[in-house]
Amino acid sequence: MSKNLNINVKHITRVEGHGNIVVNATDGKIEKIQWQVPEAPRFFEAMVRGRSYDDIQTIVSRICGICSITHSLAATKAVEDALDIEVSEQTDLLRILMHYSEQLQSHVLHIGYLAAPDFFGVKSVVQLVGIAKDAVLTIVKAHRVANQWSDLLAGRTTHPNTITPGGFTKIPTEKELKDLQATLKETIGDLTTIANVVLSVAENVPAFERDTEYVSLTHPDGYTFYHGDITSNDCNGKAVSIDKWQSVANEYMNPQSTAKWTKWHRDSYACGALARLNNNFEQLTDTSKSVAGMFGLKKGCCNPYLNTIAQLVECVQVVESGIQIIDKLLTTGLKAEKISVKPKAGKGNGCVEAPRGILFHQYEFDDNGNCVAADICIPTNQNHANIQKDFEKLVPEFIDEGEDAVKLKMEMLVRSYDPCISCSTHMLNVKFVR
Amino acid sequence: MSKPRVAIFDFACCEGCQLQIVNLEEEILDLLGVADVVEWREAMSEQSHDYDIAIIEGSITRPEDEEKIQIIRSRAKILVALGACATIGGINKLKNNFDLDDVKKCVYKEDADMPHLETAMTKAVDEVVKVDYKIHGCPIDKKEFAYVVKCLLLGKKPEIPEYPVCVECKAQGNICVWERGQICLGPITRAGCGSRCPSVGFRCFGCRGYIDKPNVTAAKDVIEKYGLTVEDLKSKMVLFGSAQGPTNE
Ligand code: SF4
Ligand code: SF4
Ligand code: SF4
Numbered sequence: 001m002s003k004n005l006n007i008n009v010k011h012i013t014r015v016e017g018h019g020n021i022v023v024n025a026t027d028g029k030i031e032k033i034q035w036q037v038p039e040a041p042r043f044f045e046a047m048v049r050g051r052s053y054d055d056i057q058t059i060v061s062r063i064c065g066i067c068s069i070t071h072s073l074a075a076t077k078a079v080e081d082a083l084d085i086e087v088s089e090q091t092d093l094l095r096i097l098m099h100y101s102e103q104l105q106s107h108v109l110h111i112g113y114l115a116a117p118d119f120f121g122v123k124s125v126v127q128l129v130g131i132a133k134d135a136v137l138t139i140v141k142a143h144r145v146a147n148q149w150s151d152l153l154a155g156r157t158t159h160p161n162t163i164t165p166g167g168f169t170k171i172p173t174e175k176e177l178k179d180l181q182a183t184l185k186e187t188i189g190d191l192t193t194i195a196n197v198v199l200s201v202a203e204n205v206p207a208f209e210r211d212t213e214y215v216s217l218t219h220p221d222g223y224t225f226y227h228g229d230i231t232s233n234d235c236n237g238k239a240v241s242i243d244k245w246q247s248v249a250n251e252y253m254n255p256q257s258t259a260k261w262t263k264w265h266r267d268s269y270a271c272g273a274l275a276r277l278n279n280n281f282e283q284l285t286d287t288s289k290s291v292a293g294m295f296g297l298k299k300g301c302c303n304p305y306l307n308t309i310a311q312l313v314e315c316v317q318v319v320e321s322g323i324q325i326i327d328k329l330l331t332t333g334l335k336a337e338k339i340s341v342k343p344k345a346g347k348g349n350g351c352v353e354a355p356r357g358i359l360f361h362q363y364e365f366d367d368n369g370n371c372v373a374a375d376i377c378i379p380t381n382q383n384h385a386n387i388q389k390d391f392e393k394l395v396p397e398f399i400d401e402g403e404d405a406v407k408l409k410m411e412m413l414v415r416s417y418d419p420c421i422s423c424s425t426h427m428l429n430v431k432f433v434r
Numbered sequence: 435m436s437k438p439r440v441a442i443f444d445f446a447c448c449e450g451c452q453l454q455i456v457n458l459e460e461e462i463l464d465l466l467g468v469a470d471v472v473e474w475r476e477a478m479s480e481q482s483h484d485y486d487i488a489i490i491e492g493s494i495t496r497p498e499d500e501e502k503i504q505i506i507r508s509r510a511k512i513l514v515a516l517g518a519c520a521t522i523g524g525i526n527k528l529k530n531n532f533d534l535d536d537v538k539k540c541v542y543k544e545d546a547d548m549p550h551l552e553t554a555m556t557k558a559v560d561e562v563v564k565v566d567y568k569i570h571g572c573p574i575d576k577k578e579f580a581y582v583v584k585c586l587l588l589g590k591k592p593e594i595p596e597y598p599v600c601v602e603c604k605a606q607g608n609i610c611v612w613e614r615g616q617i618c619l620g621p622i623t624r625a626g627c628g629s630r631c632p633s634v635g636f637r638c639f640g641c642r643g644y645i646d647k648p649n650v651t652a653a654k655d656v657i658e659k660y661g662l663t664v665e666d667l668k669s670k671m672v673l674f675g676s677a678q679g680p681t682n683e
Contacts, residue, residue: 047528048528051528065449066450
């Protein structure tokens with residue numbers, strides 16, 4: 001087989017946002033491998049300046065349509081930290097419940113609509129309907145459940161309008177929560193069906209490993225997406241408080257990209273479902289662990305393609321945790337709460353796990369509660385350097401399989417990170433140039 | 435007759451509007467029965483240059499994107515702007531309130547001069563090319579999207595409300611959020627969302643754009659009634675309305 005590669009994928013498909021892949025190799029000698037991010041920069045940190053503390057989440061939610069709830073929550077937590085606003089346990093639980101809905105929404109979308117066509121060797125979910133109709137319908141059903149779940153807590157599926165510093169503008173009724181809980185109990189069965197379908201094509205997941213630093217939140221009380229400290233497998237169990245996030249992300253510019261890149265203990269790190277699972281595996285529910293077990297997914301896994309499987313495990317995790325939170329809320333009973341917030345000067349941080357990895361927001365406000373400075377670091381950017389490092393190991397390993405196979409593996413790799421490039425600007429196309 | 439060919443393109447935006455199309459779930463499959471989607475980067479690997487209807491999401495923020503949208507316009511018979519980023523510039527227009535060099539420095543610090551970070555003033559799609567139809571909102575309403583697309587496929591003109599959000603809000607019997615000290619842009623914003631935000635106790639921030647003839651005097655009366663100033667109102671109007679219509683008055 002020829003050992004020349006000339007891959008040039010401009011604007012890789014089935015990802016959110018734009019990224020390019022460029023590879024040149026002659027006679028097996030690799031001249032260039034590049035993961036490029038040309039997405040138009042959008043400058044959110046500059047745009048929030050001068051805006052009131054209660055408009056911040058409305059603005060930054062628009063960083064990303066897929067993780068808008070996560071961005072709203074991170075921003076709101078940061079605003080509350082800056083203005084010393086305490087929220088009730090009820091608000092906290094309702095927000096965590098809302099946040100789970102977005103994990104399910106985003107993960108199902110990625111597994112079913114964006115990644116599954118790769119596993120089945122087709123070009124889109126539309127073609128998938130032709131060969132695995134029942135599976136697609138189960139995926140559509142789970143996606144709809146996730147959307148209804150968001151609607152109920154966040155006011156709508158995209159760009160929440162119930163979250164406000166200090167609490168909620170509207171909370172669900174106990175009856176609505178009971179109905180949601182019943183639906184979630186049925187959804188576990190559907191997720192198991194999806195897991196079995198994915199398992200039937202799991203041999204198409206490339207066997208590739210690279211020792212990687214995995215970064216995520218961690219919390220002693222349970223598998224966390226919302227509270228806790230920052231950790232990685234290089235931390236020796238010493239987690240870092242979230243207000244020190246800039247010393248974790250260490251952002252830097254790379255001429256390959258309009259997005260900033262990050263590194264912590266090594267040249268690059270990964271975040272996302274696989275990172276969370278690697279750092280917090282023991283805290284998964286029994287059903288989640290058994291889904292991980294179906295795929296042989298264990299703590300210490302460093303095959304980036306299995307991030308999609310880790311997402312599947314997390315779907316079960318969030319649905320089961322959601323059921324538990326509803327029990328808790330119903331036992332205490334829901335109360336309407338009055339919100340009163342006094343603007344003041346201050347600086348605060350908010351850190352939560354987006355479906356695709358850890359997310360950091362920081363804002364500073366003046367005496368009137370108007371924003372004077374902001375710093376946001378999104379998960380896709382934290383994965384860019386790691387994608388580049390994976391490419392550098394992957395291409396020589398698979399070069400004998402030829403250009404088409406290498407190209408597909410590279411595209412699948414990028415998709416398995418589930419990048420959300422629209423938010424990453426501050427990346428997807430593959431170029432193999434001969 | 436062959437099925438109309440539809441292509442979906444995205445510029446600077448959050449892709450939340452495309453997500454609403456995905457959220458139509460099975461209904462998309464119905465639409466696919468009557469139209470061929472020939473390009474949709476986020477959902478498909480196939481790409482094509484031959485289409486009848488182009489759906490544009492996002493704002494135009496770079497000279498290279500102006501060229502791209504002009505090419506799309508020249509190929510498409512019908513061009514539809516999808517969502518606030520495309521119809522009015524949306525949240526991206528906040529950038530136009532600052533000096534562009536300052537905006538780049540604020541985000542990229544000493545790297546602000548790298549050539550690939552070039553940015554220009556944010557433009558709505560109709561500031562660059564002719565737009566035939568607008569689907570408003572941030573995000574769009576998936577039902578309105580399905581309605582407009584069905585109209586286009588049938589060759590009918592879609593009817594989009596020309597009255598303010600307050601009309602829908604009052605019909606739903608909501609308590610006005612002004613009563614809770616929030617500044618709501620419902621009196622001047624185009625209806626059609628079913629007063630989504632006030633219906634969950636959140637102020638309308640004007641994502642559907644302003645109605646063509648907003649009653650600015652009435653809005654000013656409301657401000658006075660609640661003891662606020664025009665400046666307070668403007669500070670809210672800037673979110674989705676930077677440099678358009680009544681923000682300048
Ligand atoms: S209009 Fe809003 S939801 Fe639609 S792409 Fe723009 S920011 Fe996203
Ligand atoms: S809440 Fe807003 S939209 Fe509703 S009546 Fe009051 S001003 Fe109008
Ligand atoms: S109420 Fe206002 S801000 Fe909310 S969706 Fe409708 S037009 Fe947009």
